[in-house]
Amino acid sequence: MISDDSIVALSSGRLPAGIAVIRISGPKTRFVVETIAGGMVKDRVATLRKLWATDGSLMDHGLVLFFPGPTSFTGEDVAEFHVHGGRAVAGRMLETIAGFDGVRHAEPGEFTRRAFLNGKLDLVETEALADLVNAETEAQRRFAVQNAEGAQSALYLGWRRRLIHARAMIEAEIDFSDEEDVPGSVSDTVWSDVRAMIDEISRHIDGFHAAEIIRDGFEVVILGAPNAGKSSLFNALARREAAIVTDEPGTTRDLLEVVLDLNGVRVRVTDTAGLREAPGKVEAIGIEKARAKAHTADLMLLLEDLANPVAISEIPADIPALRIGTKVDLLKDQRPLGAYDAFISTVEGTGLAELLAEIGGRAAAAIGDVGDILPSRLRHVELLNETKRFLASALSGEERGQELRAEELRLAADRLGRIVGAVDVEDLLDVIFSQFCIGK
Numbered sequence: 512m513i514s515d516d517s518i519v520a521l522s523s524g525r526l527p528a529g530i531a532v533i534r535i536s537g538p539k540t541r542f543v544v545e546t547i548a549g550g551m552v553k554d555r556v557a558t559l560r561k562l563w564a565t566d567g568s569l570m571d572h573g574l575v576l577f578f579p580g581p582t583s584f585t586g587e588d589v590a591e592f593h594v595h596g597g598r599a600v601a602g603r604m605l606e607t608i609a610g611f612d613g614v615r616h617a618e619p620g621e622f623t624r625r626a627f628l629n630g631k632l633d634l635v636e637t638e639a640l641a642d643l644v645n646a647e648t649e650a651q652r653r654f655a656v657q658n659a660e661g662a663q664s665a666l667y668l669g670w671r672r673r674l675i676h677a678r679a680m681i682e683a684e685i686d687f688s689d690e691e692d693v694p695g696s697v698s699d700t701v702w703s704d705v706r707a708m709i710d711e712i713s714r715h716i717d718g719f720h721a722a723e724i725i726r727d728g729f730e731v732v733i734l735g736a737p738n739a740g741k742s743s744l745f746n747a748l749a750r751r752e753a754a755i756v757t758d759e760p761g762t763t764r765d766l767l768e769v770v771l772d773l774n775g776v777r778v779r780v781t782d783t784a785g786l787r788e789a790p791g792k793v794e795a796i797g798i799e800k801a802r803a804k805a806h807t808a809d810l811m812l813l814l815e816d817l818a819n820p821v822a823i824s825e826i827p828a829d830i831p832a833l834r835i836g837t838k839v840d841l842l843k844d845q846r847p848l849g850a851y852d853a854f855i856s857t858v859e860g861t862g863l864a865e866l867l868a869e870i871g872g873r874a875a876a877a878i879g880d881v882g883d884i885l886p887s888r889l890r891h892v893e894l895l896n897e898t899k900r901f902l903a904s905a906l907s908g909e910e911r912g913q914e915l916r917a918e919e920l921r922l923a924a925d926r927l928g929r930i931v932g933a934v935d936v937e938d939l940l941d942v943i944f945s946q947f948c949i950g951k
């Protein structure tokens with residue numbers, strides 16, 4: 512599909528910078544290059560040219576690259592101008608190019624949208640490309656790059672192919688059921704493959720939590736009685752870990768969050784209000800929030816002041832926890848009573864590096880092998896669950912007859928097709944492309 516209009520945008524980052532890359536895609540690309548660069552350049556070869564405005568004045572001196580469609584990123588003619596990364600230079604270039612008849616400024620994600628519409632990328636690869644552009648940690652980058660290269664799509668398309676094959680076999684069996692030469696075992700083979708596929712899809716869906724951790728972070732919640740030393744530990748973790756990704760705003764007064772990058776894995780640590788029978792209303796709300804937050808944790812750090820141990824109650828039993836004895840410096844020669852997983856002193860710095868290593872190890876274990884192919888969006892999980900439901904229904908529906916079972920296989924394959932965008936996805940496009948920045 513070739514668009515009528517051409518689009519232009521600044522495709523590189525914030526200015527000023529060493530170089531700014533201005534990209535144009537669409538039918539007017541060739542004409543714009545000829546006009547601005549004083550003639551065409553060789554396909555796919557970087558060429559240094561003087562760049563002229565339409566009034567004949569010199570705008571800059573830069574590299575020009577021309578990628579003829581359909582073998583370009585968008586599938587259309589595409590050109591890039593690599594100019595000096597000053598605001599005025601980029602501004603003048605953009606204004607000049609967008610001033611050509613039939614050329615306009617691009618919407619966010621519009622280059623990628625054209626690539627999708629021209630069959631250069633499927634929907635899952637498009638989502639992975641958005642993840643790659645937004646990746647902040649090494650795990651996020653590794654996860655996104657393999658999916659952008661098509662690993663996740665290949666898995667879904669593989670299942671879809673097997674289902675299409677299964678359906679063809681069942682339909683052949685229906686058509687030739689009177690004839691002697693269709694062996695009865697065909698149907699057995701088909702249904703045992705469908706059963707195997709249900710297991711494979713279930714295992715794949717189980718990996719979604721790992722994908723969520725890669726993307727949103729491993730959730731660590733610090734809990735303990737008032738004065739147990741929670742805020743001191745929180746501050747120490749925030750300061751000790753050099754690679755803080757962001758200090759996320761939007762946290763409430765009583766839940767404070769810091770985001771760490773531990774060996775390439777995003778880890779979110781939340782400090783909570785001290786747990787006790789609250790005397791006041793405001794504190795009671797804070798304590799409620801702390802308890803609610805504990806339920807969403809991947810790991811709880813349960814802090815107890817060794818000099819004044821107060822065990823905390825009503826902690827979720829099914830969430831992994833580390834029981835941590837704090838203020839170990841105050842103990843001097845006494846031995847701590849009770850079983851603790853770690854001892855720390857934020858005053859002397861004892862035990863903090865070990866604790867960080869333990870948290871980092873657990874976060875890494877939670878995401879498993881980054882090479883695993885996981886569903887990366889809730890959208891994928893929902894469609895995979897529908898696929899599974901149709902398959903389970905087809906598998907157990909012997910009494911309904913082969914025609915209906917074959918139809919359920921078709922519906923299952925259709926859901927897989929929707930994940931990669933091979934079937935009917937118009938309604939999703941605006942949502943997906945709004946995740947991109949302008950120029951991508």
Ligand SMILES: Nc1nc2c(ncn2[C@@H]2O[C@H](COP(=O)(O)OP(=O)(O)OP(=O)(O)O)[C@@H](O)[C@H]2O)c(=O)[nH]1
Pocket residue numbers: 735736737738739740741742743744783784785786837838839840841855856857858859
């Ligand atoms: N000696 C010693 N004192 C500590 C240590 N950690 C914290 N404290 C002190 O213990 C007191 C309480 O520390 P916080 O970190 O504010 O404790 P908290 O659990 O956040 O307290 P709330 O906000 O009331 O829930 C402060 O006076 C700290 O200076 C430590 O490792 N050693």
